Amino acid sequence: MYRVRLWSVRHARRLRSLYELFSRLAPLMRPVARVLGVDRTAAVLRPLERHAKGFLFDCRMCGQCVLSATGMACPMNCAKEMRNGPCGGVRPDGHCEVRPEMRCAWVEATAGTKRIAPDHKAHPTPLLPAVDQRRRGQSTWIQVIHGHKEPAFQPPVAHDSTREAEESxxxxxxxxxxxxxxxxxxxxxxxxxxxxxxxxxxxxxxxxxxxxxxxxxxxxxxxxxxxxxxxxxxxxxxxxxxxxxxxxxxxxxxxxxxxxxxxxxxxxxxxxxxxxxxxxxxxxxxxxxxxxxxxxxxxxxxxxxxxxxxxxxxxxxxxxxxxxxxxxxxxxxxxxxxxxxxxxxxxxxxxxxxxxxxxxxxxxxxxxxxxxxxxxxxxxxxxxxxxxxxxxxxxxxxxxxxxxxxxxxxxxxxxxxxxxxxxxxxxxxxxxxxxxxxxxxxxxxxxxxxxxxxxxxxxAGLPARTGGGAAGGGFPGLPGPRG
CATH class of the missing domain: 3.20.20.220 (TIM Barrel)
Structure with a gap:
């Protein structure tokens, strides 16, 4: 299984092309899905999806598949289940901090993403939202059939500099x-x-x-x-x-x-x-x-x-x-x-x-x-x-x-x-x-x-400063420190 997962990363570009073809054709199944109903269609697709993606990607069926955005490396294989990695503990050989016998899932994801888009100069992998635990075990193929896109990170919150706030x-x-x-x-x-x-x-x-x-x-x-x-x-x-x-x-x-x-x-x-x-x-x-x-x-x-x-x-x-x-x-x-x-x-x-x-x-x-x-x-x-x-x-x-x-x-x-x-x-x-x-x-x-x-x-000759221990302080509404 692990060797197949590494193979999938090495062939990420071709697999991404297959996914794009599938995402274009899948909506053609929408009339059938309407007749069967969403639950029945999902019940048919779920075991097929689990076995196919499990074999190719060691998929964990999080219900929010992002494989095409992570170089065909499932981020749920990260020992910390990080959706935005890698962490700072990657070993010198590129292997996982927690499971040293396994290559870091996010090192794989970065390598696969570069194969998909060799000239991509921004983020090797996009910002992804935290897992919605309610969707674990659900089919994502049914979502593709209904035209839903892969989960995307919400737009970053704009820092509102107009709000009055006391600087630390x-x-x-x-x-x-x-x-x-x-x-x-x-x-x-x-x-x-x-x-x-x-x-x-x-x-x-x-x-x-x-x-x-x-x-x-x-x-x-x-x-x-x-x-x-x-x-x-x-x-x-x-x-x-x-x-x-x-x-x-x-x-x-x-x-x-x-x-x-x-x-x-x-x-x-x-x-x-x-x-x-x-x-x-x-x-x-x-x-x-x-x-x-x-x-x-x-x-x-x-x-x-x-x-x-x-x-x-x-x-x-x-x-x-x-x-x-x-x-x-x-x-x-x-x-x-x-x-x-x-x-x-x-x-x-x-x-x-x-x-x-x-x-x-x-x-x-x-x-x-x-x-x-x-x-x-x-x-x-x-x-x-x-x-x-x-x-x-x-x-x-x-x-x-x-x-x-x-x-x-x-x-x-x-x-x-x-x-x-x-x-x-x-x-x-x-x-x-x-x-x-x-x-x-x-x-x-x-x-x-x-x-x-x-x-x-x-x-080191660094000048004195007050931030590490200025006089005063204290909990709001409570007396300050004594002495």
């Missing part, structure tokens, strides 16, 4: 044109907020915002929305990371509203790592949305003031919305198009995965500038450090999407003081990034390595 400190920093600095903080394994606040305090006056991870790596911690609210109450400027792995669209929208009500002004939309990577591999992943469809939902809440269902909000949240990208894993060239999908869907700022490979970043930014994406979203490049070459090698092998060149590992590993050498590599990377046109700033990461990261910010 991160948005103000991005719009100012100066070099932006953000940092990532892991929520604690504790119900005591003092641990979180102690980590954040190290960065007061050093950063424009602090990302709060949402079950990073599939590991359980204090919820990102609660930790973000705690930081906002303490006068910090949190970025609430929202991962699609653990909640459906109902829960996610409720959390976004709750975060905004508690003073959080920035969110970062993520698909999320698979649960198999974390400390609860027995858990059931959700992946009701992916990062692109989540961006679209969040923009609808902010700009149109409505839920994904179309129901109006009494009061729309005011949020600065971001997403991620990973220039350092396959498919390298098509990562730019994947970034463009996120910008079109509504991302205003972008944070990348760890950068240890400057040539890859420079090549990526060449493509970004060629498409003018740096003028449509603020790009913050991920940097960071760990204490040894062994720790970096482990991260490169076990953390999805992290790429550490062997030359970097050897340099740090041969140093007498590996921790100091790793910090020097990070400082040199920051200095080089500051010279790349189109980069708006940096995003520092390093699991529970706050002291080293704060020291790097100081040593």
């Amino acid at each position: 400190a991160l948005e103000a920093a991005c719009r100012s044109g100066r070099f932006v600095v953000t940092v990532e903080i892991a929520p604690p394994d504790s119900a005591d907020p003092s641990v979180l606040l102690a980590r954040a305090e190290r960065f007061r006056g050093l950063v424009d915002a602090m990302n709060v991870t949402d079950g990073a790596g599939g590991n359980c911690h204090m919820s990102s929305v609660a930790a973000s609210a705690i930081l906002a109450h303490a006068g910090f400027n949190p970025v609430y990371q929202v991962a699609c792995r653990d909640r459906n669209r109902i829960a996610i929208q409720g959390d976004i509203l709750g975060a905004a009500a508690l003073g959080v002004k920035n969110i970062l939309c993520l698909t999320g790592d698979d649960v198999s990577q974390g400390d609860h591999p027995q858990a059931k992943p959700v992946f009701d949305l992916d990062a692109v469809s989540l961006l679209h939902v969040a923009r609808g809440m902010v700009d149109r003031g409505e839920f994904a269902s179309g129901r109006k909000l009494e009061s729309a949240p005011r949020l600065f919305i971001g997403a991620t990208c990973n220039p350092f894993v396959p498919p390298f060239v098509d990562r730019i198009a994947n970034l463009e999908k996120k910008v079109v869907a509504g991302a205003c700022f972008i944070q990348t995965q760890f950068c240890f490979d400057l040539p890859l970043l420079e090549a990526f930014m060449d493509g970004v500038r060629a498409r003018g994406l740096h003028r449509r979203a603020h790009i913050l490049v991920g940097v960071g450090t760990l204490s040894s070459a062994k720790a970096l090698r482990w991260m490169g092998a076990h953390v999805p999407g992290v790429h550490v060149p062997e030359a970097v590992l050897q340099r740090i590993g041969s140093a007498t003081d590996q921790k100091a050498e790793a910090a020097r590599v990070c400082l040199e990377t920051i200095e080089a990034i500051r010279g790349i046109e189109g980069v708006a700033g940096i995003h520092l990461m390093g699991h529970r390595n706050e002291e080293a990261l704060a020291d790097i910010i100081r040593r």
Whole structure:
């Protein structure tokens, strides 16, 4: 079955031509369908469709077939069921983060789409809506017979700049044109907020915002929305990371509203790592949305003031919305198009995965500038450090999407003081990034390595700022922090 699926991608252009012929001829069956009735016609077509498409494409019968738009590669074969991929965890050989024996379904989709339209210079695959769970198992052939087109992504929500909204400190920093600095903080394994606040305090006056991870790596911690609210109450400027792995669209929208009500002004939309990577591999992943469809939902809440269902909000949240990208894993060239999908869907700022490979970043930014994406979203490049070459090698092998060149590992590993050498590599990377046109700033990461990261910010000569810990803050309608 898997070999036939790969064959279908290799012959995507011919199969697309056959589909177009079928879509032209299928409406001729409409009189027969009227006589039999929709339900009876569908009952006849469903098993035929399941077997034919199952054999050729390993079809999962989602009821919203998009094969002709995804290079004859069924996106439901993605382990995360992403409708807009690939994710940032593709392995160096192009295989799936979750199922290493299988080639990434979205690497296949991109390759097939290029075979269908070799000169296509925009998105290798179009923006697609999240799966409508009500239609699973239904026939799409009956839809073609009745002249219905394949599902298409709704037009992106236009950003309404006329609406009055208070800028977050991160948005103000991005719009100012100066070099932006953000940092990532892991929520604690504790119900005591003092641990979180102690980590954040190290960065007061050093950063424009602090990302709060949402079950990073599939590991359980204090919820990102609660930790973000705690930081906002303490006068910090949190970025609430929202991962699609653990909640459906109902829960996610409720959390976004709750975060905004508690003073959080920035969110970062993520698909999320698979649960198999974390400390609860027995858990059931959700992946009701992916990062692109989540961006679209969040923009609808902010700009149109409505839920994904179309129901109006009494009061729309005011949020600065971001997403991620990973220039350092396959498919390298098509990562730019994947970034463009996120910008079109509504991302205003972008944070990348760890950068240890400057040539890859420079090549990526060449493509970004060629498409003018740096003028449509603020790009913050991920940097960071760990204490040894062994720790970096482990991260490169076990953390999805992290790429550490062997030359970097050897340099740090041969140093007498590996921790100091790793910090020097990070400082040199920051200095080089500051010279790349189109980069708006940096995003520092390093699991529970706050002291080293704060020291790097100081040593990098980056000016003081207030967004990471301005005085005041607090939940709306509640007293501000003491002391």
